[in-house]
Amino acid sequence: MSAPRETQAGTNATAFVLEAKQIEKSFGATHVLRGANLRIRRGEIHALLGGNGAGKSTLIRIISGSHRLDAGSISIDGRLDPNPNAIAVVFQELALLPHLSVAENIYLPHRKCAFARLGEAACYAEARAALALVDEELAERTLDWPVAQLDLHERQFVEIARALSSGARVLLLDEPTANLTFSETERLFGILRRLAQQGISTLLVSHRMGEIRALADVCTVLRDGRSVLDRVALSDISDEAIVEAMGQKSSAVSPPAPRGAPAASARMQIVLRSPGVSLSVASGEVLGLAGAPAGPSGVIETLIGASRPAAWQITIDGIDVRFSSPAEAIRAGVGYVSGDRAEKGILATLPILDNIVAAARVADRRILASSREATAAQTALDTLSIKASSIDALPQTVSGGTQQKLLLARWLAPAPKILVLEEPTRGVDIGTKREIYAMIRDAAAAGCVVVWWSTEFTELIAVCDRVVAFDLSGQASGVLDRDELDEVSLSRATGMAA
Ligand SMILES: Nc1ncnc2c1ncn2[C@@H]1O[C@H](COP(=O)(O)OP(=O)(O)OP(=O)(O)O)[C@@H](O)[C@H]1O
Ligand SMILES: [Mg+2]
Structure with missing residues (x-):
C-alpha cells in the first residue's frame, strides 16, 4: 500500500x-x-x-x-x-x-x-x-x-x-x-x-x-x-x-407540525392485506413504509401497476387493484414519484416543460402539447421554488436536488387520489425537504392518500400518521401508529439497528 x-x-x-x-x-x-x-x-x-x-x-x-x-x-x-x-x-x-x-x-x-x-x-x-x-x-x-x-x-x-x-x-x-x-x-x-x-x-x-x-x-x-x-x-x-x-429559513430544521383533520370530501379507502398485516387507510392519511427494500417495493409495484399483486391484496374503495399498466394506474388516479430519478423518473432528453406536464398528458390521454402547459409548468416552478433558467432548459442543467423537485412538480396538476412516493427527499436540501413535507401534508389534506417509502426514520416519524414496517426479509412485521412512532420502535420493527 x-x-x-x-x-x-x-x-x-x-x-x-x-x-x-x-x-x-x-x-x-x-x-x-x-x-x-x-x-x-x-x-x-x-x-x-x-x-x-x-x-x-x-x-x-x-x-x-x-x-x-x-x-x-x-x-x-x-x-x-x-x-x-x-x-x-x-x-x-x-x-x-x-x-x-x-x-x-x-x-x-x-x-x-x-x-x-x-x-x-x-x-x-x-x-x-x-x-x-x-x-x-x-x-x-x-x-x-x-x-x-x-x-x-x-x-x-x-x-x-x-x-x-x-x-x-x-x-x-x-x-x-x-x-x-x-x-x-x-x-x-x-x-x-x-x-x-x-x-x-x-x-x-x-x-x-x-x-x-x-x-x-x-x-x-x-x-x-x-x-x-x-x-x-x-x-x-x-x-x-x-x-x-x-x-x-432556519425554521426549515424542524418539519412542519402535521395533521389537519382529513378532508371530508372525496373520501376513499384503501385496504392493504398481506400475510400478517391488514390495514385500512383513508383519504387524508400519510402512510409510511419502512424497512428492507423488498417490502415497500412490493406494495408500490402493485399500486402503480408495475407488477401483478403477489404478496399483497390491495383494494381501493372495495375494488381489487389489478392495473395492467402504469398508464392505467395514472388514469385511475395513482401518482408515483420514482426513487430512481435517473433511470425511471427524469426524461433526460426532454425540456423541463415536458418533464413537468408528463403525467397530466397521460392522465388526459393527450400526445399534443397544449398552449396552457407553459403556464402550468411555470406555476409549478414558482410554487416549488425550482431553480431553473427556463422551462425550455434540459433537466441536466439543474442540480440533483432540483431534478427531484421536478418529479414532484409533475403531480401538482393531475391531483392524484393516491400519491405513491419513493424517497422523494433523496438528495434534497434541508429547506426544500421542509417544503416537500408540507406538500405531502397538503396533498393529504386535499383528500389524497399518500403512501411514502423513506429510509430516513426521522422524516417518517415527523410526518406520517402510520408506518408499515418490514423486516429484513421484506415481510411486513407490523403497523406503528402515530403515538408509538419513534426511532427505537422503527429500528426494532425493521431490524435496522439505530
Ligand atoms: N454542465 C452544466 N451546464 C450548465 N449549468 C450547470 C452545469 N453543471 C452545473 N450547472 C449549474 O451549476 C449550479 C451548481 O450545480 P451543482 O450540481 O454543483 O450544485 P450542488 O451544490 O451539487 O447541488 P445539489 O445539492 O442539488 O446536488 C446549478 O445551478 C446548476 O444548474
Ligand atoms: Mg450535487
Whole structure:
C-alpha cells in the first residue's frame, strides 16, 4: 500500500492536505462558483454543505480534475502540481466495470501495475490488501466475484479500495449515502472513521444533518458558489446557524407540525392485506413504509401497476387493484414519484416543460402539447421554488436536488387520489425537504392518500400518521401508529439497528 508511506512526506510542509483557493467557474452565462474556498486537514472528515445548486458537485468535479477551473488554485500538501492520484472521487455507482472481478477493478486502473510490470499475483495481493483495509469480510468473500454481483454499498467499498490502492489521501464523496440503507450507511461511516485514523481525509457531501453530525468534524458551507462558512467545527455551530448560512429559513430544521383533520370530501379507502398485516387507510392519511427494500417495493409495484399483486391484496374503495399498466394506474388516479430519478423518473432528453406536464398528458390521454402547459409548468416552478433558467432548459442543467423537485412538480396538476412516493427527499436540501413535507401534508389534506417509502426514520416519524414496517426479509412485521412512532420502535420493527 502506498497510501501511508506517501502520507508521511507532506505533513510538515503544510497544515492542509488539500487547499482550494478562490475557485471560479462558469457554464456559459451561469456563474456557478464565485471564489469558493476549501481547506482540508490530514485525517479529517470534512462536510461540504449547501443548498441544491450551491455548487458542491461542481467544486468536487473541479478538484478531481473532471472540470477545468476558470480561476483560482488547488494545491495538495502545498504543491500546485499535485499527483492526480492523491485525490479520488468515490462515485455512487457505475464507475466500476461490472463484468470484471472485484480484484481486477481494484488493480487494473492502477498505473503501478501497468508501468512497473508487477506480476498478476502481486497485483492481486495488492488488491486484496487494499480491500481488506476497507472491509476484511468483503475481501475474503468477494475478491473473485464479478462486480455486478455486489450490492451498491459494497461497490462503493470497492471504489474506496481502488482509490486507496492508487495512493489517494483525500476521498471525495458526493452524497454517498443517498441510496444506502441505515445499516449500510453505518458500515460506510465505520470505514471512513477508521481511514481517518490512518491519515486519510474524507470530504462528505450530504443533506442529512444527523449523519453529518455523526461523522464529520468540520464543515464548509457554500452558498451561491461562495464559501460562507470556512472550516467551522461542527461542535461549535448549531443546525439553525448552518441552515441560515446556506440561505434557507432556519425554521426549515424542524418539519412542519402535521395533521389537519382529513378532508371530508372525496373520501376513499384503501385496504392493504398481506400475510400478517391488514390495514385500512383513508383519504387524508400519510402512510409510511419502512424497512428492507423488498417490502415497500412490493406494495408500490402493485399500486402503480408495475407488477401483478403477489404478496399483497390491495383494494381501493372495495375494488381489487389489478392495473395492467402504469398508464392505467395514472388514469385511475395513482401518482408515483420514482426513487430512481435517473433511470425511471427524469426524461433526460426532454425540456423541463415536458418533464413537468408528463403525467397530466397521460392522465388526459393527450400526445399534443397544449398552449396552457407553459403556464402550468411555470406555476409549478414558482410554487416549488425550482431553480431553473427556463422551462425550455434540459433537466441536466439543474442540480440533483432540483431534478427531484421536478418529479414532484409533475403531480401538482393531475391531483392524484393516491400519491405513491419513493424517497422523494433523496438528495434534497434541508429547506426544500421542509417544503416537500408540507406538500405531502397538503396533498393529504386535499383528500389524497399518500403512501411514502423513506429510509430516513426521522422524516417518517415527523410526518406520517402510520408506518408499515418490514423486516429484513421484506415481510411486513407490523403497523406503528402515530403515538408509538419513534426511532427505537422503527429500528426494532425493521431490524435496522439505530
Ligand atoms: N454542465 C452544466 N451546464 C450548465 N449549468 C450547470 C452545469 N453543471 C452545473 N450547472 C449549474 O451549476 C449550479 C451548481 O450545480 P451543482 O450540481 O454543483 O450544485 P450542488 O451544490 O451539487 O447541488 P445539489 O445539492 O442539488 O446536488 C446549478 O445551478 C446548476 O444548474
Ligand atoms: Mg450535487
